[in-house]
Amino acid sequence: MKLKKLLSLTLAGVISASLLVGCSNQSGEDKTIKVGASPTPHAEILEVAKPLLEKQGYSLEVVEFDDYVLPNTSLAEGDLDANYFQHIPYLEQMNSEKDLKLTYTAKVHIEPMxxxxxxxxxxxxxxxxxxxxxxxxxxxxxxxxxxxxxxxxxxxxxxxxxxxxxxxxxxxxxxxxxxxxxxxxxxxxxxxxxxxxxxxxxxxxxxxxxxxxxxESSDSPYVNILACREDNKDSEKVKALTEALNSDEVKSFIEEKYDGSIVPTF
Missing domain, CATH: 3.40.190.10 (Periplasmic binding protein-like II)
Incomplete structure (x- = not known):
């Protein structure tokens, strides 16, 4: 009886530990925000947002892309939580061509061509x-x-x-x-x-x-945005990232780093 009881307690402990590990991993995944971005300036700007998100318990993972198609298809397929590389007319064009059902939250900056x-x-x-x-x-x-x-x-x-x-x-x-x-x-x-x-x-x-x-003049309509899927626009992750990209810290970084070649729009 003692042996059976001991085995039962051991098994229960193993199951409990597994559940705890599972919950921990799930929680970690929930707190990771995966964003697609062009290397310059988008990925650089996202680096400024990282510590702001860490204060809210989020880990920001930036995936760099060198083209204008994969960041949107990857987002639409659920491989990313958001992307930051494009302007509104391009997003609208991609939605129309590929039926991606993407939208945007933050307007961040203008890059004059x-x-x-x-x-x-x-x-x-x-x-x-x-x-x-x-x-x-x-x-x-x-x-x-x-x-x-x-x-x-x-x-x-x-x-x-x-x-x-x-x-x-x-x-x-x-x-x-x-x-x-x-x-x-x-x-x-x-x-x-x-x-x-x-x-x-x-x-x-x-x-x-x-x-x-x-x-281009500073009143260009081609504002770079934080894009997301329509079904995750109101998620806590996207809300936190939107707030970080429209923060005073990001605005100051853009103004100081790019010396007028990139202009914040918030």
Whole structure:
């Protein structure tokens, strides 16, 4: 009887310990926030949010992506709790194309798109037949073409999403070279000008406010956001992350670190 009792107590202890470990692991998972981000500046900004979230008991895991598609599909499939790399028009485009059912909470910053060149010091030097590289995704190509139009290089149709086919006047006969957004900086040696997203410009040590020959105005509608799924928008994790990304600490970091090349919107 004593042996049976001892075995029973031992077994009960093992089961209790297993349950405790299981609960502990589950709790740990519940307190981990997994966010997809571009390396610069998004992942850098998220690092500032980490200690703020730790004070609330959350661990922030940042997964870096070098493209604009996987962060959204990974989020939609549940591999991420949120992502931070894109602006609103791009999110809306991806939702429409892939039926992802994604939304957003925080508006964090604006990254003004700029026109750069390794061969010319001014847009006035543009020659007939010049090659200009632009991002090839729908929203960023439209954004790049609008910037070229604003600077008098081309004229475009009056609509939101435009491609090179929507150029209505091209007095310099420029050739638009469509390139994956992440690869536009590496195309600089092969073209006369390139229109580059700020995050990719910063990756190659180009400062929009110092190195760009022309830049978007500060009232650009392309605000970078914290995206999430519609079904987890009101979760405690997303609420905590939203608060952290709209904190005074993050605002000060953006202003001091990027010296005007990235502008907080809160």
């Amino acid at each position: 700029g026109i750069y060149s390794e061969k010319h010091k001014s847009l006035d030097e543009i020659k007939d037949g010049a090659k200009i590289a632009v991002p090839n995704d729908a929203t960023n190509e439209a954004r790049a073409l609008q910037l070229l139009a604003k600077n008098g290089i081309i004229e475009v149709a009056d609509k939101e999403l435009i491609t090179a086919k929507d150029i209505t006047k091209n007095p310099k006969n420029v050739e638009i070279v469509e390139v994956d957004a992440a690869s536009v900086p590496s195309s600089l040696a092969d073209v006369d000008f390139a229109v580059i997203n700020t995050n990719y410009a910063l990756n190659v040590n180009l400062n929009p406010t110092k190195d760009a020959l022309a830049i």
